[in-house]
Amino acid sequence: MQNVTLRQASNHGVLRAKCYIWRENPQYPNQVHHRGRSRVQQKRPAPTSHKATAPNQVWSWDITYCSANVRGLYYYLYMIMDVFSRKIVGWEVHDRECGELAAQLLQRTVMREQCFKKPIILHSDNGAPMKSVTLKAKMEELCITGSHSRPRVSNDNPYSESLFRTMKYCPRWPSEGFKCLQAARDWVNGFVDWYNEKHCHSRIGFVTPSQRHRSQDEAILRNRQEVYALAKSKNPHRWSGEVRKWEYVKEVELNPDSPDIECERAA
Template sequence: MDLYSRKIVGSEVFLGESAANSQQVIERALLREGVAHRPIVLHGDNGPAMKAATLTARLDQLGVKPSYSRPRVSDDNPFSEALFRTCKYRPDYPPNGFADVHEARDWVLGFVRWYNHEHRHSSLRYVTPQERHEGRDQAILARRHAIYTAAKQANPRRWSGRTRNWEPVGAVWLNPEKALEAA
């Protein structure tokens, strides 16, 4: 997931977890997004697949700086946790699991399409991850602000205060308190 836009930039379903599978997902995402060999930070958990020597060596070759969750801190990446919750609470999520890996892959593909192109994030002022990822969020939010401002001017008695905040969301930090201390 791209932290700035919340866009899912890479996803795969495998029969098992391994460093090779993780490497494949990461490499495909970097190539698809056109960011291979650009300064990227990849935040992952402390699992063996993400900390394997072969994966960390490949990340180094690709110019990707690894970052890891703190040990025994389950909410170190609230963005991923929120994504997992959204996934599990979808009405079409199978409560008894998937029949096979093909069914799981199909479901995940549909979920990613929905999440990136239709799901409007409250934390992004109700734009989709794809809209923010492509930089279209500013124009969308400016139009919304104009509509709300016109509505308030046309019917001032319907508004008890200000209109909704349609300012674009700024920078996003994984651990804001650490980022502020470093500044």
């Protein structure tokens, strides 16, 4: 190494510093290029985008843990949600997770929604039950197209993840855990009833998922807009600007192609 002294004049005195210059030596590796045994970072492809303009076109599903009051014991909540209406169309709680239980839930959900042999897209992550042979065979039987998140990408299934967050941050969520499997099923049954029938969802114009699933939301929003306009005409001094626009959401995208469009939160 070669020692070099730099002197820089200033108003308050002289600043001295020492810097060391590394000579070019082949034994020192090039710091710009990748080195070591770690895997080189690769660019991930864009996620698959799906668009829904009506109920029962795109479904999102996932499995989440529900803690029991015994340490290390969990129950597994299988939940299917319609992306367009945000309605929970199918759910079950079991003591294990496997593709066979998921296939049974999917078949019961299709029969309940009366959408057999319709082109439905079922989106999920890359868990073992989601990619099981049993579930794939059932999807082919029901004419359902599968869609999966990118490997090692946690935000490609935002609707289900956001729904689980809404559920587990609910004030009634038993933080001490469920006493038994039936207790977990009873609690989830009450939550699903509240979410579908009473919860006014902010992303679909503050209507309930069931109202949107039954195609009642457009008339509700139109009537709400008329009520606001009438109220402003009677008392214009209460509004400093325009009244709120209750617009009908015509389409919902799952993982939109444009990076400028943010994925809508599900709950």
